[in-house]
Amino acid sequence: MSGSALMSGAPSTGRYANLGTGASLIPFDIGHDDYVALSDPDSAFWALVRKDKLADTLTDSALMSNYQAKAKDFARELHALRFELKPSAVYVNPTERCNLNCTYCYIPEGMRRGGQHMDADRLVEALGRLRSYFSTVLPDGRKPRVIFHGAEPLMNRAALFAAIDAFRDDYVFGVQTNATLLDDEAIGFLADRQVSIGLSLDGPLAETTDATRLTFGGKSVHDKVLRAMEALRGYSAWSVIATCTEKNLDQLVPLVELFHAREVPTCMLNAVRCTLPGARTVRPDDAALARAFIAAVERTHALYRETGRKMVVANFANILLAILAPTARRLMCDISPCGGGRAFFALAPDGGLFPCSEFIGLDAFRGGNLFTDRIEDVLESEAFRKVTGRNVDRIDPCKGCAIRHFCGSPCPAEAHEMNGGMDRVGAFCGFYEEQTRYAFRLIADGKANDFLWDGWDAEEGGVESSFDFVLP
Amino acid sequence: MPSTDIKQEFAQNAVPAAASGASVASRPAIIATRKRCEADGVGLSHYVLMDRREKR
Ligand code: SF4
Numbered sequence: 001m002s003g004s005a006l007m008s009g010a011p012s013t014g015r016y017a018n019l020g021t022g023a024s025l026i027p028f029d030i031g032h033d034d035y036v037a038l039s040d041p042d043s044a045f046w047a048l049v050r051k052d053k054l055a056d057t058l059t060d061s062a063l064m065s066n067y068q069a070k071a072k073d074f075a076r077e078l079h080a081l082r083f084e085l086k087p088s089a090v091y092v093n094p095t096e097r098c099n100l101n102c103t104y105c106y107i108p109e110g111m112r113r114g115g116q117h118m119d120a121d122r123l124v125e126a127l128g129r130l131r132s133y134f135s136t137v138l139p140d141g142r143k144p145r146v147i148f149h150g151a152e153p154l155m156n157r158a159a160l161f162a163a164i165d166a167f168r169d170d171y172v173f174g175v176q177t178n179a180t181l182l183d184d185e186a187i188g189f190l191a192d193r194q195v196s197i198g199l200s201l202d203g204p205l206a207e208t209t210d211a212t213r214l215t216f217g218g219k220s221v222h223d224k225v226l227r228a229m230e231a232l233r234g235y236s237a238w239s240v241i242a243t244c245t246e247k248n249l250d251q252l253v254p255l256v257e258l259f260h261a262r263e264v265p266t267c268m269l270n271a272v273r274c275t276l277p278g279a280r281t282v283r284p285d286d287a288a289l290a291r292a293f294i295a296a297v298e299r300t301h302a303l304y305r306e307t308g309r310k311m312v313v314a315n316f317a318n319i320l321l322a323i324l325a326p327t328a329r330r331l332m333c334d335i336s337p338c339g340g341g342r343a344f345f346a347l348a349p350d351g352g353l354f355p356c357s358e359f360i361g362l363d364a365f366r367g368g369n370l371f372t373d374r375i376e377d378v379l380e381s382e383a384f385r386k387v388t389g390r391n392v393d394r395i396d397p398c399k400g401c402a403i404r405h406f407c408g409s410p411c412p413a414e415a416h417e418m419n420g421g422m423d424r425v426g427a428f429c430g431f432y433e434e435q436t437r438y439a440f441r442l443i444a445d446g447k448a449n450d451f452l453w454d455g456w457d458a459e460e461g462g463v464e465s466s467f468d469f470v471l472p
Numbered sequence: 473m474p475s476t477d478i479k480q481e482f483a484q485n486a487v488p489a490a491a492s493g494a495s496v497a498s499r500p501a502i503i504a505t506r507k508r509c510e511a512d513g514v515g516l517s518h519y520v521l522m523d524r525r526e527k528r
Pocket residue numbers: 332333334338339340356357358410411412413516517518
């Protein structure tokens with residue numbers, strides 16, 4: 001930890017940046033004509049400094065003394081976010097089966113072809129057990145989240161809908177689906193109960209989507225997804241995920257145009273997770289991914305300016321939030337330890353508990369069984385600790401990286417399976433560098449709010465300012 | 473691993489001061505802000521829970 005406030009009694013005066021107990025402020029280039037960034041990675045504090053003012057700022061400046069007064073609070077806030085959260089959500093896989101055979105799926109093919117379903121009684125029993133657990137860790141009035149996830153949850157539709165009805169008042173529900181079984185009746189059921197719905201589509205044209213997302217029989221699902229999107233138009237709680245691979249980088253701009261035209265409220269442009277070998281066959285190069293990704297995000301901004309209608313790219317918004325308000329982030333991949341096994345965990349159809357859905361195909365990460373073990377014990381199991389103990393502060397080269405708490409070096413599943421261990425870097429270091437530098441450029445130009453959900457920082461939503469230093 | 477080339481290439485995405493209508497000297501010397509709230513993020517790369525404001 002840095003900052004004289006944390007080290008009172010130490011012989012250092014704490015007056016000088018980067019000396020003794022003084023603030024540790026690392027300068028780094030953000031690719032902006034006028035600004036460079038400074039960051040204290042231990043507290044995720046940052047400042048953008050005009051290039052002609054850098055020397056003054058690092059000398060005895062008002063910024064330094066203002067930060068010194070806050071350093072301890074910021075370090076404590078970040079520590080709480082990284083190490084003290086209790087689970088508030090569970091990703092429930094009600095079936096192992098899926099009707100698609102996507103190249104990059106993290107569920108092994110054998111499970112998806114012939115795996116087991118959880119029957120309705122068992123699923124209801126599972127949600128009952130989970131409710132009892134959450135009542136011991138969540139404050140009164142805060143509902144836990146259940147996200148039905150895959151494989152394809154709608155392959156087990158009757159059980160899914162029975163469980164949602166049985167626990168309507170107890171959980172906030174979400175469903176992530178490939179949308180091929182999302183007919184009007186299913187949409188009506190889910191929308192009536194205000195279930196948040198996530199779909200997947202990888203390209204603006206069938207030929208691009210078909211490069212990674214097909215049925216086991218090789219049939220295209222592109223048009224079915226478009227039909228479901230059309231039926232969802234006007235519903236506020238839906239989103240679309242595009243998985244970015246080397247197959248669709250050149251289509252990301254027309255893809256966000258399609259999303260925007262179809263009034264998608266929020267989308268994600270996720271770098272493919274390289275956990276299983278199949279996914280690595282379509283892994284994009286970091287620099288090419290960053291170029292295509294930033295172009296697509298810029299296009300969403302141009303569309304916002306043209307039409308007045310904003311479509312948030314949630315995973316990029318999350319990087320901005322990690323910088324502007326670390327505790328306001330919605331996604332828990334870009335922080336280390338990540339959310340897996342501590343902010344949430346995953347339930348497999350056989351009752352198996354895993355730190356995150358990403359680990360469901362990896363038996364070494366099974367921490368116990370919901371029907372026979374206590375959740376408290378599972379959270380402390382060796383399997384879970386492997387994930388929750390992965391710490392960016394101990395990974396090379398992340399431990400010296402100025403943006404490590406805006407990146408988190410995700411994902412532990414990829415680090416373990418692709419890079420050889422939990423102490424290894426994540427799959428897309430170069431991409432994270434570019435995303436973060438781009439985010440800082442937008443902040444320097446006063447544009448960040450254009451990329452974030454309206455009202456994200458509203459006081460009535462419980463968001464308050466903890467540092468506001470703008471030197472003319 | 474990232475290379476210097478990538479950094480230089482992406483520096484071209486920089487927005488020059490002129491684009492925002494400000495000369496360098498008229499832009500703030502330092503910008504540093506931070507906000508806080510109660511943490512409750514639960515999304516991951518496979519899913520983001522959306523705000524649920526209106527009914528269909
Ligand atoms: S980083 Fe990986 S393991 Fe962690 S929450 Fe994200 S997908 Fe899950």
